[in-house]
Amino acid sequence: MKLAYLVLENKEVFEADSLNFIEGCGEVVFNTSHSGYEEIATDPSYFNQIVVMTSPMQGNYGSHPEQWESDKIYIKGFICLKMQNSDRDKHFLNQLSQSQVGVFENIDTRQLVFKLREWGTVLGAMVLASSKQEAIEKSLIQFEKYKNQNQDVDWVYKVSTPEIMIEPGENTSGPKVVVIDFGSKKNILKEVKKLSSEVVIVPSRTPYESILSYQPKAIILTNGPGDPADVKMVTQTLSHLIGQVPIFGVCMGHQILALALGGKTYKLKFGHRGANHPIEDLILKKIYVASHNHGYAVAKESLPQGVQVTHINLNDQTVAGIYNKEKKYLSVQFHPESCPGPHEARQLFEYFFKEMVT
């Protein structure tokens, strides 16, 4: 009989039960949200990642495709202590299986989180094998394959829209907006549409001339997967747009904006993923809890003069947002569009459109 193992790159092995006998390899990250497994699984930012949910019981409330953050499941694997799997309701499990996403349960996720916290984010392979030894051997092949496939790959380009899409907004008197898509969550588009008359969604490698040809009143940079330093072309594109058009960035958008401004990004030891991180917001003059999902952050000391740090993650004092009044840009590391997670930061969209877009 085949047993299920999660093998980490540093040879740590966790035994588990596989619920769909699907294998997978990717970066292992953990998320501390109590709810929101569907939004997480369909968030393109989790592209290629194996997500460990710290909340032990998952799939409890079934599946609601209307709440998905994209049209498909992006995660590579899903790990929890116990998955809802009854005759009445195994919808979420089924959806993961249909998308060829491996699901492991019966794994001491807390111990796994401790290890991830200790070593930082590592590669992991979810494999089926008849012994631990076999599992390790299998995983070595997978790691090799993964690395070959993902060397210097621009993930953002992979998940970005392949073609330009023009969609109507809900506010007829609002501005026309270009969204540079790095793998956007639906809710960013939803929030933007509420406030604009027309939304032009463009691929990440769209040249600035083409963007300007739409005569946008604002540019939105979305979330997206992977290392911001691997993203090709966008920083150059942005250098032509900063100061020309008001820019609002979210997560990957924030990181790329910082890079375009001359700043640097670095990999956090184990990232911020959850719905409970406190943010001090000097723009809205509030402290609130926000939804987080990022493995990289902007290095504060790398930011050139004129870039104001307006948002701080109060847990570790990392940069959570930057702003410049004259050059009209604002970007945040967390997710003001929420989903999953709290709504308090949604006001930032309104602030940007009201105060920074003319």
Add this chain to the structure above:
Amino acid sequence: MIKNKNDELMINDVKKILIIGSGPIVIGQACEFDYSGTQACKVLRQKGYQVILVNSNPATIMTDPELADRVYIEPLEPEYIEKIIQIERPDSIMATLGGQTALNLGLALHKQGILTKYNVRLLGSSPETIELAEDREKFRDLLDTIGASYPQSFMVRTFEQAMAVPQQLGLPLILRPNFTLGGGGGGIAYSLEEYQTMIARALNESPTSEVLVEQSILGWYEYELEVMRDKAGTSVVVCSIENIDPCGVHTGDSITVAPQQTLSDYEYQLMRDEAFKIAEKVGLQTGGANVQFAVHPESRKRVVIEMNPRVSRSSALASKATGFPIAKIAALLAVGYTLDKITNEITGTTPSCYEPALDYVVTKIPKFAFEKFVGTRDILGTAMKSVGEVMCIGRTMQESLMKALCALEADAEGIPDVFFQVDFLTYPNSQRVFHLFQAFRHHFSIDQVYDWTGIHRYFLEQIKEIVDFETIIKQSPDLTHEILLKAKRYGLSDARIAKLRSSSEDRIFKNRQALNVHPGFEQVDTCAGEFASETPYYYSSYWSSRRVAPQLSRSLAILGSGPNRIGQGIEFDYSCVRASFAAKKNGYSVIMCNSNPETVSTDYDTSDALFFEPLTVEHINEVFLFVNPEGFVAQFGGQTPIKLLFPLVARGWKNKGSSGHTVALAEDRTLFADLCDKMGFLIPPSGIAGYLEEGLNVAQKIGYPLIARPSFVLGGRRMEVLENEEELKSYFHRHFDVISEAQPCYLDYFLEGALELDVDLVSDGETVLIGGIMEHIESTGVHSGDSMAVLPPQRIKPDSLEKIKDISIRLSKALDVKGLLNIQFALKNDQIYIIEANPRSSRTIPFISKALQRPLVDWAVQAILGHSIKPFEKELENTNPFICVKGVVFPFRKFADADSVLSPEMKSTGESMGRAMHFSEALMKAMISSHIKLPHSGEIFFSLRDKDKQEMLDVAKSLIKMGYVLSATTGTAKFFNEHGVTTLALKKVHEGRPHCVDRIRSGEIKFVVNTTRGRKAITDGFLIRRACIELNIPCLTKTETVQAFLMALDSLKSNTFQVAPL
């Protein structure tokens, strides 16, 4: 509303704060408010504020002199608080930590202008906020403004208005009286007849005569959010809680889990937004609040049920469930801190403006006491009836639920087989959860059980899965490692597995040991492991492989008292907490084990390591295997740990303090009688009987009246006084199920009219210190927990007291007591009888400690740790001029059809202390604090048995002299009138209308004296007493209580009283 800038300024003025406690323990308001008050006192003093504390409940930790700068044990009434304000001149009052009692008191102080007069402000919630949240009509207007939904309802103020509602909203209807505790007086009316009776009671129960009659949301799913908000408006949800029992059962009576399990993130976030909006609109300036919601199972429509702008019972649960100390932080927010400036103590590095992430599931199960209230049906509704609760933590919902079921201490199996009845599922009741399991054992489908109960199928699936696994355990040829581990992960106890395998608990344990199946221990860290945490707050789980024990030198485990129940409550938590502090002072690391989330003992900073575990042999043994304590102490938590003493010693753990031998000697009636004989101590003549004939023989030998009780009793369960043969026969007939030759019934001669005394002492084996002697006000026949009492004794001759002390000392030596000993004496015709002795902490320990300012528990800890207590002997010489009276609080109003006549079976939930220089003033204060309405004038009604008439004549005369008018049943009136006391004669109920009960119900009568005994007379007086309970009129059933009441009235009439700090 106060502007931010002013706010800053105001807050800086705060220097001296008066904290109001919640008074005696009642249903709906228990020791969770001792926990919150204690936390607040500690943190505010740490921050340099002066803290004055007032509470009428002496059984609390918060009233310990060390906790505040000044402690007042006084009635929680505006005039008393005003006096305290006069003396102390605090600049602020904190009324948000003492439950509804403190909140209402804060509001009263505001309305009577006392706050303005002394320039004192309310911290946390303003009077407007309190009113807004509590006044349902205003609250609904507020919900309209934010677009929140609520069940359709009408506020009615008269019976006529009320009768119009059913036509518009249909039945069933929910009744919610305004401004009552724990939904008191409310309920669900299914029929028009029911509605009529209930609305009358509800109108009466509300102090403002307002009742909200509400459309039923029975069967909707119920959720609760615990919100914290600071003055800057930063808000967080500390914890979401989901009720397993759908709407229709009071949330205090529901089994609940945290965090919520069945809402999608989309639904949850909308609910969270609404909770914040409500907190903001209500004007919650700072602190904690809880908002309750209901969600329709299919349409998913959401309605708001209610909001409390204060720390609540759920806050205590949420604090323990998450590690986020709500009360402590609420106190800091109230004096002007903001959440981002308060460090999360558990991680030690991150701020408090976050929301705890849980990587486990918490289950709370209420503990009920229906068996105590004969005549009351075990049915749950919107008025809370549970007397306590347990909480347990597991990695899955199943594990936490099953641990909590074990923690109830009802059955070691946790989920014993029960005789299945559908009724137990269709009507919510205290036994429903056991029948849920049983239903699946009988192969009923989830859909079928859902139809019966309305419980979310998700939860039913969890239960069914456990039951399905029971079959696998039963049928598998061997208990393999895999099966055992799985069974333990489902939370099945060793005892249950033993039952399924026809084995013994011990053998299953040995199996586990052989296969190395032990739980891991995880920490409650507020962050799901995201940050490192050193806080030693642990729970066990078989899903965990982690066994990193805390580094503790010289560790001593203290076993707590588990869920509050009648007879074992906060008094024992007091002892455990004191013991923990004392042992720490002695250089020991304390390991606290308890399952009660309401307590101070389960605060993570009370001990060096906290284990939130069921108090069962299995679970405590696993804790001990993990931490390997130097020894454990069983004598502070009441009967619960005493029961664990023998099995834990049998598993090789070292008990400290009085040994098992001492316990056996005191508890075994035969051994104890022999010991007393040998020592020359008198005990009431007694015998044992396994069946009726034997009982009749015993009766013949020792004579009537007899006091009867089955072998294994707690809090006087099934204890009765039997006057004659007929009653003896009836007793055996009614209790046949618990009396057998193997478990015989004890029959003691009943010392009628004897005075009773409680002695608490500490012994180290050499030195014996008599801590205090309390005299009961009621004579024998009333359970010691239900009797009022006074310290020092008022009616006992000095030489009798000396004799009692002498006997106590000799008895404690004969029993070889190390630590505490409680002895109950009876005194009749100058003869001293020993009724019983308990080598453990008692209910009276905190009372005596407060009254005489003697740290009895600290002394006991010295003795237990092997130190001499001789040095404390001189402290006994300190005299104290105060007279302290213990008042008692009963829950009769919560139990329709229960009788209020006092008996040997304990029924009270809480106690108060009246403290004064004069006995009468102390009595008055104790009665006021026990919520007895003392009338200044009006009519007093007597219904007496013949033998009391002569004795009551003097009382009647005094009452006339004091300006009251009298009425009585025909016979009593005739007797009084014949003896020159003008008394109006009223018909007894069976003599036709209008009768005395009609008159009571008319509100004409201010209090009632109804002495009675014997089963028949008790039945006759029942309607009188029940009417009194419903109308909240004092009804005194014992002559001694009447005399005490008279003294209290006398003191009341003199219109003078003093307040003084401890």
